[in-house]
Amino acid sequence: MNLLDIRNLSIKLLSPTAPILAVDRVSLTMKEGEVRGLVGESGSGKSLLAQAIMGVLDDKWEVHxxxxxxxxxxxxxxTPDERKQIITQDVAIIFQEPMACLDPTTTIGEQLEEAVSVEKLSGFFWQRGKQRRLAAINLLHKVGIKNHEICIKSYPHELTEALCQRVMIAMALARRPLLLIADEPTAAMESTNQGQIFRLLASLNQLKNMSILLISHDLENLTHWTNTVTVMYSGQFVEAGTTEQIFNTPFHPYTRALVDSSPRANMHIPAKSRLMTLPGSIPILQHLPIGCRLGPRCPKAQQACVQAPKVKNYHGHQVSCHYSLKDSY
Known part of the structure; x- marks a missing residue:
């Protein structure tokens, strides 16, 4: 049984003129213990999808x-309240800007203690303060922060971004979620800190059997940490399969372009040569193309692309394209 099973999810932005379809019929499944990557350019709808799963979108967004x-x-x-109660108990999310998510007026220790669930406390009410403190220290140890005395007394601005991200992960782990959504968790970090955060998430998956949805714009980076990958473009589903299938034999022209633009694929080209890129840029919400939204940039686009393609399944490797690259391998 799947942990999470979403079919044809659409998200509309309710604007004063006409609704804008920001996410168009995207499907996503997560199994227990799976690490799935969600890849796409900025503006492809990855974060919107994650927020729709968490149920934190405001009234200007409509989800079907x-x-x-x-x-x-x-x-x-x-009801929305019942749905929120289930999701917040079993699913946690960490965002790409930990400094913006932590309260600057409260110490790290106080914020961690507040995140500890009451259900995990026992005894009389005067004993619970100490229990919360010990639980907060234990959470910091779990995410690799050994010097907890300094961290607990510090305010967010006194810590590095990498440490703040570890604190955010610790707060997410406070409720022992079955699914952790990591939305660009290492976006502004140095490569050394990126590796530490990814190794931490990998250890949580292996030791706690925690499912992880890892959102990123860097396809090559995800290949080291994920089992499966889903690719999105401009709010539409593009391709999904195992990490090996997506990186070695991509069926969609957009996924092919992502792979061809990665450093690994360009190791043998001469110095100062231009990398392979698609022409143009991702469309804005106010001017979305009809049918396949990659059409204006796609090298294989034809007349049929004015109609949205149906998803084809090749033994678990799914692709949404009228002219997929399957036959080219």
Whole structure:
């Protein structure tokens, strides 16, 4: 049974003129213990999808889905409050800007203690303060912060960004989630700190059997840490499969372009040569192309691309394209 099973999820922005379809019929599944990458350029709808799963989008966004199951339970049949109660108990999210998510007026220790669930405390009420303190220290140790005395007394601005991200992960782990959504967790970090955060997430997956949805714009980086990958472009589903399938035999022209622009694929080209890129840029929400949204930039675009392509499944390797690259391998 899938942990998370979403079919044809659409997200509309309710503007004063006409609704804008920001995410168009995207499907996503997560199994227990799986590490899935969600890849795409900035503006492809990755973060919107993550926020829709968490149920934190405000009233200007409208979410619809043919299926939205969590551990076999149909969340679309529940009220927003019931759905939020289930998701916040079992799913946690960490964002790409930890400094902006932490309260600058409160110490790290106080914020961690607040994140500890009351259900994990026992005894009389005067004993719970010490229990919260010990739970906060234990969480810091879990994410690799050994010098907890200094960290607990510090304010967010007194810590490095890498340490703040570890604190955010510790807060996410406070409720022992079954699924952790990491939205660009290392976006502004140096490569050394990036590796530390990714290794930490990998250890949580292996030791706690925690499922992780790892969101990033860097396809090559995800190949080292994920089992499966889903690719999005401009709010539409592009391709999904195992990490090996996506990186070694991509079926969609957009995925092919992502792979060809990676450093590994360009190791043998002469110095100062131009990397392979698609012409143009990702469309803005106010001027989305009809049909396949990659059409204006796609080297294989033809007349049929004015209609949205259907998803084709090749033994678990899914692609949404009228003219896929399957036959070229």
């Amino acid at each position: 889905a043919d299926r939205f199951h969590w551990r076999g339970q149909d969340l679309m049949r529940l």
